[in-house]
Amino acid sequence: MKIEKISLGYINIPLVTPFKTALRTVNSVNDLIVKIETEDGTVGYGEAPPTAVITGDTKESIEAAIRGYIAPSIRGMDLDELDAVMEKMETCIAKNTSAKAAVDIALYDLYAKRKGMPLFRLLAEKDPGQARTRLETDLTISVNDTEEMVRDSLRAVGQGFRILKVKVGKGGSRDVERIREIRRAVGPEIVIRVDANQGWTKEEAVRTIRAMEDENLGIELVEQPVSGHDFKGLKYVTEQVNTPILADEAVFSVEDAERIIEERAADLINIKLMKTGGIHNAQKICDLAQKQDVRCMIGCMLESKVAVSAGAHLAAARSCVTMADLDGPSLCSIDPYQGGPVYQGPEILLSEESGIGIVNVPVTFEEIS
Ligand code: MG
Secondary structure: OEEEEEEEEEEEEEEEEEEEOOOOEEEEEEEEEEEEEEOOOOEEEEEEOOOHHHHOOOHHHHHHHHHHHHHHHHOOOEOOOHHHHHHHHHHHOOOOHHHHHHHHHHHHHHHHHHHOOEHHHHHHHHOOOOOOOEEEEOEEEOOOOHHHHHHHHHHHHHOOOOEEEEEOOOOHHHHHHHHHHHHHHHOOOOEEEEEOOOOOOHHHHHHHHHHHHHOOOOEEEEEOOOOOOOHHHHHHHHHHOOOOEEEOOOOOOHHHHHHHHHOOOOOEEEEEHHHHOOHHHHHHHHHHHHHHOOOEEEEOOOOOHHHHHHHHHHHHHOOOEEEEEOOHHHHEOOOOOEEOOEEEOOEEEOOOOOEOOEEEOOOOOEEOO
């Protein structure tokens, strides 16, 4: 079935509260939406956020990559030869992982819809018997003054979240205080993940993580303690502490994942579709992780329900994915879409709707000619 039309539009959704990490502050989700149609009129949707500070992709660059390179390369190709379409997209332009992810998500949505299957069941064919229909996500706590972070954590727990992803990376000793006070406030049962977003030096990371260990703060893992480019630093921290280290900004490609796993530079891998360039490559990382017995998280950028739900389908499909950080829709003040997985506090419920499940995307689309 021929890929016939590719169209672009934008969605804008205000956040409940500003999202703050060691790298940035954001007030709303303003993402590109891709719509792809086959000649029989079936439609697939994808989404990409411009997360320049992490992926290098801006609103303008994502649009230019799709308009100028990806759309002309894959239009007219046969969707049923999905691997060939993906390879074509991979080679028509280097990098530009967010643009590729948006198109990849739309293609998988479309492909699964044409098969009449929910996407997670299609993806689970690589991992038989693993498909789940229920996931539990953490909720992000932005980095702020300790008191505000404690308040936000208590609010999250009040909303039913049992796993908190606490953003730190702004001053090592203050970070220990932040986690200490949050742990004191939420009690011992709540799972705390700490995400430094590359905010520490390797020495500062070891000092800070050991201090948390000495105080028995019960940290499940620490994510990306040092710069994503500092492979040696990441490996050093992983070797020096007992707390599991999760690689995020250090892993974009399948090759990155391979190197991290081979050299044990981190214990766990955070897969995000915007880093891998979509589901196609994310599946390859899952295959690799599974073979080496490495557990993964599926995470998201500040994305709304289209892209986050693609991540949820992948998380539901693969056994190596034991952690979900898919709180994008929970951070949005409204859900403008119809259909798709249900986000109910910490729970994500998948249904048997075909594709990703989203049927109405209230965006003005413009077809790429
Ligand atoms: Mg992270």
